[in-house]
Amino acid sequence: MKWDEFFVTGEPMIYAAMVSIVVVSLAILIGLTYFKKWGYLWREWLTTVDHKRIGVMYILAALIMLFRGGIDALLMRTQLAAPEMKFLDAQHYNEIFTTHGVIMILFMAMPFVIGLMNVVVPLQIGARDVAFPRLNAVSFWMFFFGAMLFNISFVIGGSPDAGWTAYFPLASLEFSPTVGNNFYSLALQISGIGTLMTGVNFIVTILKMRAPGMKLMRMPMFTWSVLITNVIILFAFPVLTVALALMMFDRIFGSQFFTMANGGMDMLWANLFWVWGHPEVYIVILPAFGIFSDIISTFSKKNLYGYKSMVASMVVISLLSFIVWAHHFYTMGAGVMVNGFFSITTMAIAVPTGVKIFNWLFTLQKGKISFTTPMLYAMAFIPIFTIGGVTGVMLAMASADYQYHNTMFLVAHFHYVLIPGTVFGVLAGMYFWFPKIFGFRLNEKLGKTAFWLIVVGFNTAFLPLFFLGLSGMTRRMYTYSADTGFGPLNMVATIGAFILAIGFVVLCYNFYWSFRYSPRDENGDPWDARTLEWSTPSPVPVYNFAKVPNVKSMDALWEAKVNGVPLYEEGPYEPIHMPNNSGQPFILGVIMFFLGFFLVFSWFIPAIIAGIGVVVMLALRSFERDHGYHISPEEIAATEQKLRGDSV
């Protein structure tokens, strides 16, 4: 292999990206050395097993990926702004829409959601950490190095270019001969294993580690949504594992699963992909529903309307999510019975979702509503998401779908569910829980400015796509002629995309401003909220709860505040058992990264060595004796004194 095959060449924008990657990496290395932060970084972050820090790292990584995916989006919108643009060529455009999709779903939405789960769930159920803190760190580093492996593809070897769905035969070695789709199969595999481990970890955490009295039907709605989400993860991700493994065998070892000859079946990929892919949609949307439920209840000063029906509707959605996958390819000729079945199951999902929409509206009814930034996102979510949902029912009608299939109408639909649903959800959650972790709120004025830019920009960018789709503009086409008449609406959409981007810049500026100037939070409950996490001081100490809370009702903190039901029993502190930090998860992640990288280029000898490295790491863990450490009552008392300014 020659150097010019190894590195991507010939594109000025990619050369610029390479230079900027080198410059930024050097700046980070020099900065860490100059400020003597290597030890701090290693001890406090890279080796941490604390669920809050892992959550923060997830969210940080997700934000970085949001910007990578967002720049991809801006490049695409620029290319489509006017007819016959020469900004990107067809190949580059293919690569960009592929990486945009993969990054936004798997390396932005998923980790953002998982990051919030990590930060919030143990606090909401009164636990001191997740069930398996070390495994949690492994999950994070698998995700992180999977994401890194995927991201280097655009300077080394070439990005995947067969769409985020990577349909065969297009994604086969025959039609996509570069290593791009090898990156796809291996990077997603590595981060997918991490996600599966998260699934196991959180189900055990929620089912087994709740504080006394925190019955299932007293859990905050976000925790409920996370429980259901992780059950979906547990059963959906193994399907992705298999699909990606088969893809890898086809592309790297010459097997015949999805080929055009020797009995291979290309449609098998589409089925496997969507058997995972559709539940995946609910994996990223259900936690957002949970976040909105908690936020709407908090800022309406009411308990959630229809708690039981909220839980039941999520359970129904999770079951239905596994039997709707074929609606992604009605046009592939499966026949009337199959299309009819999937059409009905798909439409049925509108029912439990509608129940949730009405429950949110009834929670708002006669509430004392305060329009904070998180609440604004929740308010915008309800109507915009409904547009996304209703167009989803339009797409669910198999015969009508022949008209919409793979048009911009579809693109508009799924952005109308994923952005107001997932993105607004995680942003609202981030604003809402930010003070719990950092001890101060993000600035409200900047937050609201960013909110309005994002909402207006989003609708300007995506509403025109519905009409473009109905007038025949297909997705993934890199240019169009002026005769089509697609020009003006595309220009509007591009302007919207840039407004959206400005919104995100303001959001980032808000971090900077608030870190410097925002007043520090005194009592740990800045929003006058309802659930357990707000009964801890902010920032939350490493052990979360100095004493295990005693839960006697739903919204336990609210009961404590309004009716004076005590959350914590009187009496001395007891020693708290905590897990030790470990560098093993990080090292395992690095080894997995190299294992994936060597396999991408079919360098089998180094790959085998890396594989042995993985087995060695597992063995080291098995033989390790690590019983953690104890925090003494005196130390707890001192910490609580410092954070609360009194003794509890």
Next chain:
Amino acid sequence: MKINDSLPLEYRTEENSNKIFGFWLFLGAEIALFSTLFAVYLTLWNRTGSGPTGKELFELNGVIWETFLLLTSSFTCGLGIHAMRLNLKKPMIVFFVITLLMGLGFLGIEITEFVNYVHEGATLQTSAFLSSLFVLLGTHGLHVTMGILWGAGILIQVGRQGFTDETANKSFIFSLYWHFLDVVWIFIFSFVYMKGLM
């Protein structure tokens, strides 16, 4: 740390009982994984292209031996856990060693079988049927391999430390894994070999 003495050793601490529950969940994910592989196999099993069919390829002799070894190893694994519950260290180790040796025997036969297939011109690249066959059997075989390494590691720990909360917990979880591999094999025996030979 909460310790409940009325439970078997491997369940006593909260952490260990969480580990067992977590492993059951993991086995749930493994069931989803193997179900997908079976679905792939059953979709592709008669798409043999220009390669051989299952009927032409499979030989019952080796398969019967594989089945015998793996099923018996599951039994001896269960005896090992029973010995552990009775706090009998030596019998437990002996039963586990027998279990792992039978696992090795199973692997040996499977590898020989694979080598024979390849010599007959039936490789991973030949047809969709063979790709799915090799990947289904290979995934199970890889699980057995990892199980043998893992079990050997646990045996060393039991040998050195005797039965503690931790070693008992690990041995018990290993036994769950080993029984699971046995169950998967029963499905392979039925839906791959029996179906193929009929």
